[in-house]
Amino acid sequence: MKPMVLISTQFITLKEIKVENTDLIEDAWGFNSEFCDVIDLLRQIEPIPEQCLTTSLIKKIRKIV
Amino acid sequence: MNKLISDYELITRFIKGEEACFEKLIHRHKNKVFAYISLYIRDLALAEDIFQDTFLKVIQSVKAGKYSDNGKFISWVMRIAHNLIIDHFRRIKQMNTISNDNYESDLFNSKSFAEDNVEDDMIKRQIQKDIRNMISHLPDDQREVVILRHYAGLSFKEIADITDVSINTALGRMRYALINMRRIMVEKNISLTLN
Numbered sequence: 192m193k194p195m196v197l198i199s200t201q202f203i204t205l206k207e208i209k210v211e212n213t214d215l216i217e218d219a220w221g222f223n224s225e226f227c228d229v230i231d232l233l234r235q236i237e238p239i240p241e242q243c244l245t246t247s248l249i250k251k252i253r254k255i256v
Numbered sequence: 257m258n259k260l261i262s263d264y265e266l267i268t269r270f271i272k273g274e275e276a277c278f279e280k281l282i283h284r285h286k287n288k289v290f291a292y293i294s295l296y297i298r299d300l301a302l303a304e305d306i307f308q309d310t311f312l313k314v315i316q317s318v319k320a321g322k323y324s325d326n327g328k329f330i331s332w333v334m335r336i337a338h339n340l341i342i343d344h345f346r347r348i349k350q351m352n353t354i355s356n357d358n359y360e361s362d363l364f365n366s367k368s369f370a371e372d373n374v375e376d377d378m379i380k381r382q383i384q385k386d387i388r389n390m391i392s393h394l395p396d397d398q399r400e401v402v403i404l405r406h407y408a409g410l411s412f413k414e415i416a417d418i419t420d421v422s423i424n425t426a427l428g429r430m431r432y433a434l435i436n437m438r439r440i441m442v443e444k445n446i447s448l449t450l451n
Contacts, residue, residue: 214405214411214412216411216413216427217405217412217430220427220430220431222430222431225434226434226438228438228441229437229438229441230406232383232387232390232437232446232447233407234406235383235387236387237287237291237407238290238291238294238407239286239287240286240287240290240307241304244307244308245283245286247308248282248307248308248311251308252279252282252311252312252315253275255312255316256275256278256315256319
């Protein structure tokens with residue numbers, strides 16, 4: 192019989208777990224794995240404001256400031 | 257190395273007189289703010305008005321010293337946008353009118369469109385229209401959580417703060433939203449490729 196350490200998953204330290212861009216609460220609920228099909232669809236749209244809208248906003252702000 | 261200046265530092269410098277710093281903040285966050293408002297409101301003209309009002313309100317509040325860096329700047333901006341949207345719906349309710357959301361695909365100014373050929377462009381537009389419809393079919397509270405999480409990039413803690421509910425409620429709404437959207441995907445045969 193092999194010793195346990197040779198067949199078990201290697202432990203990693205807390206520092207090695209990368210969580211910078213992860214919402215741990217969301218991760219705990221498992222949305223990304225359970226609903227990956229829906230989430231992939233949601234990623235297909237990225238509404239952005241028209242350039243003229245931003246320009247007009249900046250003009251308004253310059254007047255105020 | 258080009259170090260990214262923090263939002264708080266930009267605000268501080270803006271208060272001290274560097275006007276361009278606020279413009280940097282707008283350019284940094286405009287897409288998230290616009291995505292939230294436009295997906296929630298669905299009427300393009302109105303969404304654009306609220307988008308501008310949000311940043312004007314932000315600048316007034318910053319100048320009045322009402323902003324303190326006790327969290328993420330974007331989260332605070334989203335709360336202002338959220339309040340303006342709520343105000344809008346309250347006004348509509350008072351006027352007793354029903355808003356017909358005749359919002360269509362005009363808002364699809366996605367960056368990627370310019371790079372595609374006509375056929376790809378049409379397919380993408382159809383898929384995106386389907387996704388928008390799918391989102392618009394959600395109840396308001398579920399739609400808001402989806403938009404704030406996936407398009408504004410807020411954490412569930414921040415979403416809970418903005419919408420004045422517990423984190424568990426926000427998570428529950430997201431779960432129901434995802435279940436509902438999957439059901440709509442199946443019913444309407446929506447997928448990443450057109451059938």
